[in-house]
Amino acid sequence: MTPPNDRYLTLERLRLMIEEGDIDTVVMAFTDMQGRLQGKRLHGRYFLDFALEHGTEGCNYLLAVDIDMNTVGGYTISSWEKGYGDMEFVPDWSTLRLLTHLPATAMVQCDLVWLDHAPVTQSPRTILKTQLDRVTEKGMVALSGTELEFIAFDTSYEDAHDLGWRDLVPVNQYNVDYSILGTTRAEPLLRDIRNHMYAAGLDVEGAKGECNFGQHEIGFLYADALTTADNHSVYKTAAKEIAAQRGQAITFMAKYNQREGNSCHIHLSLRGDDGKVVFWDGDQRSALYDQFIAGVLTTLREFTLLYAPNINSYKRFAAGSFAPTAVAWGLDNRTCAVRLVGHGPSARMENRLPGGDVNPYLALAGMLAGGLYGIENELTLEDELVGSAYDSDKPHVPHTLRDARELFAASDIARTAFGDDVVGHYVNMADVELAAFDAHVTDWELARSFERM
Structure with a gap:
């Protein structure tokens, strides 16, 4: 390659x-x-x-x-x-x-x-490559981009540990969404990350402030899906390393505190292997595009474990948070789990379910498997949701890791797309996390119960 x-x-x-x-x-x-x-x-x-x-x-x-x-x-x-x-x-x-x-x-x-020399089928990169092989067999390629948010602190990782990850000093003390002044305050760190990632081969677009205190996003140009996942992994590790070199810290956890969580919106489209646009037909969406979206929606609840893999992931899913709660799609509608944007060559879907803690290989594999299910079964796309998905009667995404685990374990679609070995492996990963969490006494329990119960 x-x-x-x-x-x-x-x-x-x-x-x-x-x-x-x-x-x-x-x-x-x-x-x-x-x-x-x-x-x-x-x-x-x-x-x-x-x-x-x-x-x-x-x-x-x-x-x-x-x-x-x-x-x-x-x-x-x-x-x-x-x-x-x-x-x-x-x-x-x-x-x-x-x-x-x-x-x-x-x-x-x-x-x-x-x-x-047999492939380790449970490896995330292999799981994605398997779905990409299915796309290739249909004469298409997958293009994608991931949008990772993070919160940066003027506190080192070592000091954060000693403080119990509480009372850290964010690089901004107020909402700096799109604020040039706010990003200027954090520009030494942001610039270091951008320039080092460009040197590493990533096509850097730019940086912008986000809503939570100290929250920022660095954007990268879309690429083929495997390159995007590879670059995502390099960027996430390197950003932490660069912050650590500066005596700072970055977290990509889905929900650090009560304010806005860290999202990882994933954009995805298919093209013909000759570069032909397949998601658009004349001046409207193609039938294949609608089938693909219908498949993603049909499998969204069953595949949520691939989009939200941790206990903390589910803290993001709150009404009015810009994180989705309903299994719905809309045209340029940020309240929906699936947002359709662009037209013609730029037509693409945005999966708003994943948080900053997502494994990009697994999420992209889930989106492709769901979309291919829709194409192969010629699913009909439901009407778009107009208005706020938070107020709709659409099915909700799973509320907890336990719910997502049950849906994934019982999914015949997942077992057909990924194989029993892969499903069993990641169900066990969820079981391990659930057992560890169930055995832990949280700060919330201590605060509410130590004296008053």
Whole structure:
């Protein structure tokens, strides 16, 4: 696969940079279930002399742990009984890039395979590539963009930990939505992120303030869906690293406090593999577009686990919050879960369900699987919702992770699209989170019960 632009590295250029001493570290990384980059830092010389030909490996528990990296039960691919063996990292050389915020460092993103070279089907990148293969079989390509919001603090990650993640100092003390003054206050951090991400090959659009105190969004140009997911993972990790270098902190958690949460609106469209517009016909939406949207809506509740994977994700879904509560679509209507925008070549859907904690590979895979279900079954799109979806009688998205887990586990559509192994794997991930949360005594319980109960 050809790199998206000439800011990416070729293998030949990387070899030369290592030999000339400009690069001494190569990161080989993959995205785990939680959406985090995991992997190894290899010395440049070792990379050239050994890893380039023989690759590298990592324990298969990396796709079978909780957020704290604890080994947990219930996963069929990894356990004490199976001995916690290895997976191979297979580099995708089209993702090779410089990381200019780190000294003399390059990164390549990897797929995961077993030691017999069979793909690890539970890997998020593999799950997305499987759905993209289905799109390719229909003579189309998927284009997408993700819009990640975050809250930035003038408090380091270390101090945030010591403060119990409370009473942190945001980079803005008021709502700076679209405020130039507000973004100027945070511009040293925002500029660092923008410029380092551009150097890493991402096509940076710009930055804007958001509603919560210290909340901002940095936008990137759409790309093919796999490139967008890869870039999303790189950006999310690098933004935290850049903030940490400045003694600051960033959170992408879906709902940090009682104010506005962090969203990750995902835009998606299909094109013919010859570049032909397939979502538009003359001066109106095409039948295929309507079928695709109908499929996304039909599967929205069953696939919510892929869009909202954590306990905290569901705190966003509140009326009047700009986060959706109803399974509905509308034309340029930000109260709906699915918003249709643009026309002609720019026609696309926006999924407003995901938060900043989403795994982009899983969310895009869910949207594609749902849309393809609509196309293959020639579903009819219901009438658009006009007015506020918050006041409608439309079905609601699941209110809790437990509800979403049940819907995903029982979904025949999910099992057909992703396979029983994938469904079982991510149902178990939800079970692990639910068990951990159910066993935890929260600050809310202490405050309400310590003295007064």
